[in-house]
Amino acid sequence: MRIKTLFLNCTLKKTPETSNTEALIKKAEAIFNSLGAQTEILRLADYHISLGIVPEKVDEKDEFPLIYNKIKEADILIVGSPIWFGNRSSLVQQLMERLDGSYTQANKDNGQYPLYNKVAGTIITGNEDGAHMVASQTLFNMMHLGCTIPPNSDCYWVGEAGPGESYIKEGGAKHLYTNKTCHFLVHNTFWYAQLLKQHPNPNNLNTLYEAAQKES
Amino acid sequence: MRIKTLFLNCTLKKTPETSNTEALIKKAEAIFNSLGAQTEILRLADYHISLGIVPEKVDEKDEFPLIYNKIKEADILIVGSPIWFGNRSSLVQQLMERLDGSYTQANKDNGQYPLYNKVAGTIITGNEDGAHMVASQTLFNMMHLGCTIPPNSDCYWVGEAGPGESYIKEGGAKHLYTNKTCHFLVHNTFWYAQLLKQHPNPNNLNTLYEAAQKES
Amino acid sequence: MRIKTLFLNCTLKKTPETSNTEALIKKAEAIFNSLGAQTEILRLADYHISLGIVPEKVDEKDEFPLIYNKIKEADILIVGSPIWFGNRSSLVQQLMERLDGSYTQANKDNGQYPLYNKVAGTIITGNEDGAHMVASQTLFNMMHLGCTIPPNSDCYWVGEAGPGESYIKEGGAKHLYTNKTCHFLVHNTFWYAQLLKQHPNPNNLNTLYEAAQKES
Amino acid sequence: MRIKTLFLNCTLKKTPETSNTEALIKKAEAIFNSLGAQTEILRLADYHISLGIVPEKVDEKDEFPLIYNKIKEADILIVGSPIWFGNRSSLVQQLMERLDGSYTQANKDNGQYPLYNKVAGTIITGNEDGAHMVASQTLFNMMHLGCTIPPNSDCYWVGEAGPGESYIKEGGAKHLYTNKTCHFLVHNTFWYAQLLKQHPNPNNLNTLYEAAQKES
Numbered sequence: 128m129r130i131k132t133l134f135l136n137c138t139l140k141k142t143p144e145t146s147n148t149e150a151l152i153k154k155a156e157a158i159f160n161s162l163g164a165q166t167e168i169l170r171l172a173d174y175h176i177s178l179g180i181v182p183e184k185v186d187e188k189d190e191f192p193l194i195y196n197k198i199k200e201a202d203i204l205i206v207g208s209p210i211w212f213g214n215r216s217s218l219v220q221q222l223m224e225r226l227d228g229s230y231t232q233a234n235k236d237n238g239q240y241p242l243y244n245k246v247a248g249t250i251i252t253g254n255e256d257g258a259h260m261v262a263s264q265t266l267f268n269m270m271h272l273g274c275t276i277p278p279n280s281d282c283y284w285v286g287e288a289g290p291g292e293s294y295i296k297e298g299g300a301k302h303l304y305t306n307k308t309c310h311f312l313v314h315n316t317f318w319y320a321q322l323l324k325q326h327p328n329p330n331n332l333n334t335l336y337e338a339a340q341k342e343s
Numbered sequence: 344m345r346i347k348t349l350f351l352n353c354t355l356k357k358t359p360e361t362s363n364t365e366a367l368i369k370k371a372e373a374i375f376n377s378l379g380a381q382t383e384i385l386r387l388a389d390y391h392i393s394l395g396i397v398p399e400k401v402d403e404k405d406e407f408p409l410i411y412n413k414i415k416e417a418d419i420l421i422v423g424s425p426i427w428f429g430n431r432s433s434l435v436q437q438l439m440e441r442l443d444g445s446y447t448q449a450n451k452d453n454g455q456y457p458l459y460n461k462v463a464g465t466i467i468t469g470n471e472d473g474a475h476m477v478a479s480q481t482l483f484n485m486m487h488l489g490c491t492i493p494p495n496s497d498c499y500w501v502g503e504a505g506p507g508e509s510y511i512k513e514g515g516a517k518h519l520y521t522n523k524t525c526h527f528l529v530h531n532t533f534w535y536a537q538l539l540k541q542h543p544n545p546n547n548l549n550t551l552y553e554a555a556q557k558e559s
Numbered sequence: 560m561r562i563k564t565l566f567l568n569c570t571l572k573k574t575p576e577t578s579n580t581e582a583l584i585k586k587a588e589a590i591f592n593s594l595g596a597q598t599e600i601l602r603l604a605d606y607h608i609s610l611g612i613v614p615e616k617v618d619e620k621d622e623f624p625l626i627y628n629k630i631k632e633a634d635i636l637i638v639g640s641p642i643w644f645g646n647r648s649s650l651v652q653q654l655m656e657r658l659d660g661s662y663t664q665a666n667k668d669n670g671q672y673p674l675y676n677k678v679a680g681t682i683i684t685g686n687e688d689g690a691h692m693v694a695s696q697t698l699f700n701m702m703h704l705g706c707t708i709p710p711n712s713d714c715y716w717v718g719e720a721g722p723g724e725s726y727i728k729e730g731g732a733k734h735l736y737t738n739k740t741c742h743f744l745v746h747n748t749f750w751y752a753q754l755l756k757q758h759p760n761p762n763n764l765n766t767l768y769e770a771a772q773k774e775s
Numbered sequence: 776m777r778i779k780t781l782f783l784n785c786t787l788k789k790t791p792e793t794s795n796t797e798a799l800i801k802k803a804e805a806i807f808n809s810l811g812a813q814t815e816i817l818r819l820a821d822y823h824i825s826l827g828i829v830p831e832k833v834d835e836k837d838e839f840p841l842i843y844n845k846i847k848e849a850d851i852l853i854v855g856s857p858i859w860f861g862n863r864s865s866l867v868q869q870l871m872e873r874l875d876g877s878y879t880q881a882n883k884d885n886g887q888y889p890l891y892n893k894v895a896g897t898i899i900t901g902n903e904d905g906a907h908m909v910a911s912q913t914l915f916n917m918m919h920l921g922c923t924i925p926p927n928s929d930c931y932w933v934g935e936a937g938p939g940e941s942y943i944k945e946g947g948a949k950h951l952y953t954n955k956t957c958h959f960l961v962h963n964t965f966w967y968a969q970l971l972k973q974h975p976n977p978n979n980l981n982t983l984y985e986a987a988q989k990e991s
Contacts, residue, residue: 139610139656172610178571178650180643211612211659212700213907217652218610223644224571243494256933259861260908263483266492267475268644270482275535276492278459278544281483285904285936289952304937318545319491326538328494328531355826355872388826394787394866396859427828427875428916429691433868434826439860440787472717475645476692484860501688504717505736520721675926695915698924699907702914707967708924710891710976713915747976751923754974760926761966 130320132159133201134168134250135194137208137218141172147252147294148207151284151309154300155205155250158313169197171218178221181228191225198226202320203246204274205312206265210253210285215261223268230272237330242273244327248280248316250309252294258283277319279311346536348375349417350384350466351410353424353434357388363468363510364423367500367525370516371421371466374529385413387434394437397444407441414442418536419462420490421528422481426469426501431477439484446488453546458489460543462535464496464528468510474499491539493531498524562752564591565633566600566682567626569640569650573604579684579726580639583716583741586732587637587682590745601629603650610653613660623657630658634752635678636706637744638697642685642717647693655700662704669762674705676759680712680748682741684726690715709751711743778968780807781849782816782898783842785856785866789820795900795942796855799932799957802948803853803898806961817845819866826869829876839873846874850968851894852922853960854913858901858933863909871916878920885978890921892975894967896928896960900942906931925967927959 134156138146149168156166177189184192198204206222208215229241247269251258262281270276284299286292299305350372354362365384372382390410395401398411414420422438424431445457463485467474478497486492500510500521507513515521566588570578581600588598609621616624630636638654640647661673679701683690694713702708716731718724731737782804786794797816804814825837832840846852854870856863877889895917899906910929918924932947934940947953 139612141610178573178604180571211652212655212696212703213911214652214655214696217649217656220643220646220649220652223646224649227643240494256904256906256931257908258904258936259483260905263479263861264644264646266483266486267479267497270492270494270496271644273494275494276482276486278456278486278489278491280486283904283936285933287935287952288906288931288933288950289956302936304935308937315544322538322542326542329534355828357826394789394820396787427868428871428912428919429695430868430871430912433865433872436859436862436865436868439862440865443859472688472690472715473692474688474720476689479645480860480862487860499688499720501717501720503719503736504690504715504734505740518720520719524721672926691915695911698918699911699914699929702924702926702928705926707926708914708918710888710918710921710923712918750977754970758970758974760963 128324130164130202130317131200132164132166132203132205133197134166134205134207135222136168136170137206137216137222138170139172139209139216139218142170145295146170148209148250150295150300151250151252151282151305152205152207154309155282155313158310159317162313162317164317167197169194171222176221176225180224182225183228199241201245202324203248203316204269205248205250205316206269207250208261208265210251210257210261213257213260215265219265226272239328240273242269244323245274246316246319246323247274247276248312250312251281251283252299253285254291254293255286255288258285275319275323277315279308280316282308282312344540346380346418346533347416348380348382348419348421349413350382350421350423351438352384352386353422353432353438354386355388355425355432355434358386361511362386364425364466366511366516367466367468367498367521368423370525371498371529374526375533378529378533380533383413385410387438392437392441396440398441399444415457417461418540419464419532420485421464421466421532422485423466424477424481426467426473426477429473429476431481435481442488455544456489458485460539461490462532462539463490463492464532466528467497467499468515469501470507470509471502471504474501491535493535495524495527496532498528560756562596562634562749563632564596564598564635564637565629566598566637566639567654568600568602569638569648569654570602571604571641571648571650574602577727578602580641580682582727582732583682583684583714583737584637584639586741587714587745590742591749594745594749596749599629601626603654608653608657612656614657631673633677634756635680635748636701637680637682637748638701639682640693640697642683642689642693645689645692647697651697658704671760672705674701676755677706678748678751678755679706679708680744682744683713683715684731685717686723686725687718687720690717707751707755709747711740712748714740714744776972778812778851778965779849780812780814780851780853781845782814782853782855783870784816784818785854785864785870786818787820787857787864787866790818793943794818796857796898798943798948799898799900799930799953800853800855802957803930803961806958807965810961810965812965815845817842819870824869824873828872830873831876847889849893850972851896851964852917853896853898853964854917855898856909856913858899858905858909861905861908863913867913874920887976888921890917892971893922894964894971895922895924896964898960899929899931900947901933902939902941903934903936906933923967923971925963927956928964930956930960
C-alpha cells in the first residue's frame with residue numbers, strides 16, 4: 128500500500144500568495160515522491176476554521192472536519208509553520224486546539240487515540256530565530272496525540288538575528304544544513320511509516336488503562 | 344536479547360537523599376521489570392560532571408564518560424527531571440550539553456549518530472507547573488540526538504498552582520492520570536525498543552548526506 | 560489622569576459563554592477598580608480577526624483595528640489566556656502576529672514603538688500545566704513591543720496533572736497563591752503605570768539607532 | 776549614587792578561555808561605562824557552584840554566596856548565556872535554582888523579595904537558533920524573583936540555521952540589529968535603574984499578602 132503524506136502548511140497566507148514555508152515543503156514533497164509516497168499539501172489558511180477544542184464541526188461555517196478527515200487518512204503528517212515572535216503560527220496552535228478533542232475518540236477495542244500508527248515531522252521557516260521552540264512544541268503535541276516521532280524529523284531554515292529576507296529571497300534553497308535535514312526528515316518519517324504499516328502499535332492500551340485504575 | 348532501560352535521574356539531590364522524581368521512576372521501573380526488561384537508575388548528581396560540550400573526558404575530575412558508556416549500552420533512555428522555575432533541572436541541560444558532541448561520533452559506515460536505534464521517554468515531577476515545557480524540550484533534544492520518540496512517552500506529576508507539597512508527600516503515587524501515563528510510557532517505549540531490535544534503522548544516512556551536498 | 564486597564568481575554572469562547580479565564584480576570588478588575596483605575600474586558604473571540612501581521616485592517620471583515628485602538632489608549636495591558644496543550648491560545652498568538660507590524664509605526668521624533676510607556680501583565684487559567692510557558696512567552700512578546708514588565712506581573716491558576724475541572728468548578732476563587740499573585744499583579748502594574756505617567760520613557764531611542772548604524 | 780551593573784556571564788568556559796557571549800557583553804559594558812555606570816563581569820564557570828535551591832552556602836566547596844552578595848549589591852543584572860540545543864546554558868538554570876530560595880528572604884517590613892528594585896536584561900549568543908527561548912525564560916524568571924523588565928531589554932546574536940561560526944569569528948560585532956538592540960538594552964535598563972533609585976517600589980506587598988489570606 129502506498130504511503131500517504133499530508134503536509135499541513137500553517138502559513139498565514141492564503142493560496143495563491145507565495146509561502147516561504149511551502150517552498151521548503153515542496154523540496155520535501157519531491158523527495159517523498161521519489162520514494163513512491165503519495166503527497167498532498169494543504170494550507171489551513173484556505174479554510175474557515177472555527178475556534179474550538181473538538182475536531183467535529185462546531186458551527187455552520189466550520190470546515191475543520193474536512194481537514195480532520197485528511198489527517199485520519201494520512202500515514203505521515205508534516206506540520207509546516209512560519210515563525211512569528213519566536214513562536215509557531217496561530218494556525219498551528221488552532222490545529223492543536225481542534226485536535227485536542229480527538230483524545231475522546233479513542234478506539235473502543237484497544238483504547239488508542241486516532242493518531243496512533245501515524246508518523247509526524249515538522250518543517251519550519253523564519254527570518255531569524257525560534258525553530259527549536261516551534262519544532263519542540265509541535266512534535267511534542269503530535270506525539271501526545273498518538274504519533275511516532277522518528278529521529279531527526281524536523282527541518283528548518285532561519286536567517287541571522289534580526290529582521291531580514293525570508294527563505295526564498297535569501298536563497299535558502301541552497302542551504303546545505305537545511306537540505307540535509309530535509310532528506311533526514313523525509314527518509315526517516317517514510318521508513319517509520321512503512322515499519323508501522325507492517326507492525327502496527329499493538330492492542331494493549333485499554334487494558335493498561337484498566338490496570339492503572341485498579342492499581343491506584 | 345533483553346531490553347536494557349537506563350533511567351537518567353537529573354534530580355539535584357545526591358544518593359541517599361529522597362528524590363521525588365525517583366519515586367515515580369521506581370513505579371516505571373517495576374513495570375519495565377514485569378515486562379522482562381533489565382533496568383538501572385542513575386543519578387547524575389552522584390557523579391562529577393564537568394562543564395563541556397563533548398561526551399569525552401574534559402578534565403581530570405570528569406566522570407561523564409562513565410555515564411556516556413551506560414547511555415550507549417542502553418536500548419531505552421528515560422530522562423527524569425524535577426521542575427525548577429518551570430524548567431528542567433540544570434543537570435538535564437548539562438546532560439544535553441555533554442551529548443552535543445556525540446553528533447561528531449556518527450557511524451562512519453552509515454552516518455548515524457550514536458543514539459540512533461535507541462528509544463527515549465521522560466519522567467517529570469514538580470510542585471505545580473512546567474511539565475509540558477520540560478518534556479517537550481527534553482524529548483526534542485533526544486530525538487535530535489537520534490532517539491525514536493514513541494507516542495505518549497512522557498509521564499509527569501504536578502500539583503496545583505503555587506508552592507506546595509511534592510509528589511511523595513502529596514500522595515502522587517495514587518494519582519490516576521500519572522499512573523496511566525506511566526503505563527503508556529513503559530509499554531510504548533518497550534514495544535518500540537523491541538521493534539528496533541528486530542528492524543534497526545537502515546544504513547542510508549551517509550548516502551543522503553552526500554546527496555544533499557551534491558544538490559546544494 | 561485615571562489609569563486605564565485593558566484586559567485582552569484570549570479565551571476561545573464568545574460572549575456570553577462562561578470563560579474561566581474571565582472569572583479570574585474579574586477578580587483582578589475588582590482590585591483595579593478599588594485603586595481607582597478604569598477597566599475594560601475585551602474578548603478577542605467576539606471580533607473577526609483576520610490572519611495577518613500588521614495592526615491595520617487587512618480585509619473587509621477584519622475588526623482588529625478596533626482592538627488596536629483600544630490597546631493604544633490603554634495604560635495597562637493584561638493578556639488573559641487559557642492553556643491548550645501547554646501553550647497559550649491561538650488568539651494570543653494571533654494578537655502578537657497582528658501587533659508585529661506595530662514596530663514599523665515607531666514615533667518619528669523618538670523612534671519608540673507604539674507600546675512604549677505601557678505596562679503589561681498576564682492572567683492564565685488551565686486545567687493542569689503550562690502557565691510558566693504561556694506567561695514567559697507572552698510577557699516577553701509584550702516587552703519586545705515596548706511594554707514595561709513589573710515584578711510579579713503574572714497571575715495564574717492550574718490544577719493537578721491530567722484532565723480535571725477548570726478554575727470555576729474547582730473552586731479556584733479560593734486558591735491562596737492565585738489570589739496573592741492577583742494582588743501583586745494589580746498593585747505592581749498599577750504602580751508602574753502611575754510612575755510612567757509621571758516619568759515617561761525619555762526621547763532617545765531614535766538617536767541611539769543612528770549611533771548604532773554609524774558604529775557598525 | 777552610581778548605578779552598578781553586574782553581568783552574570785553563564786558561558787561554559789572558564790577564564791581566560793575566549794567567550795563569544797563575553798565579546799558581546801563587553802560592547803554593552805562600554806556603553807554602560809559611557810553613561811557613568813560602574814560595571815563588573817563575572818563568569819559563573821570560574822566558581823564552584825554546588826547543586827541546590829537556596830542562595831546560602833550548601834556545602835564546604837560552595838562559592839555561590841560570593842555571587843549572591845554581588846547580585847544583592849547590583850542595580851542592574853544582565854544574564855549572559857550561550858545557546859545549547861536551543862536552550863540556555865546549564866549555568867543559567869543553576870543560577871535560577873540557587874536564587875529560588877531567595878523568595879524566603881523577603882523583607883520583613885514590606886514582604887518584598889531581595890531582587891525587588893533591581894532591573895534585569897539579557898545578552899545571548901548562539902550559532903543559529905534559540906535566542907527567543909533563552910531570553911523569554913530568563914527574563915521571566917528574573918521578573919518572578921522581583922526584577923523589573925524594561926522594554927527591549929534583550930540583546931542577541933545568532934547566525935543562520937545549522938552549525939556555523941560563532942559571534943566573534945562570524946564578525947557579529949558589525950551586526951547592525953545586534954548593535955542596535957545592545958544600545959536599547961543598556962539605555963533602557965540604565966534609565967529604569969535610575970528611576971527606581973528615585974522612586975523605589977512602595978512598601979505594600981506584605982499588607983497585600985495578608986489581605987489575600989483574609990479574602991480566601
